[in-house]
Amino acid sequence: LLQKDKSKRLGAANDVEDIKKHDFFKAINWVDLEAKAILPPYNPNVRGQMDLKNIDPEFIREPVPASLSRSQSLSASVQDADVSFVGFSYAPPTEL
Numbered sequence: 001l002l003q004k005d006k007s008k009r010l011g012a013a014n015d016v017e018d019i020k021k022h023d024f025f026k027a028i029n030w031v032d033l034e035a036k037a038i039l040p041p042y043n044p045n046v047r048g049q050m051d052l053k054n055i056d057p058e059f060i061r062e063p064v065p066a067s068l069s070r071s072q073s074l075s076a077s078v079q080d081a082d083v084s085f086v087g088f089s090y091a092p093p094t095e096l
Helices: 016-021 030-034 078-084
Strands: none
Touching: none
């Protein structure tokens, strides 16, 4: 799945059938999974959307990046992104 060349990725040839037949995923009952009839291996006990007891406090104390904040002023812009990525460029090898 992590192959850079997308034509070599698992599932590239026969779509999801390749993935279903792979040894790692063979034990999955795909019919039950699609029907959502499989119980998750772990279901955390939470009291609501704001219940953070299952999240490590280290992550709760981290500041929220401005790009994710719910403020009314969304100041992110292309210029801001340009400053963050000075000197960076990317083009897939086939497009060079």
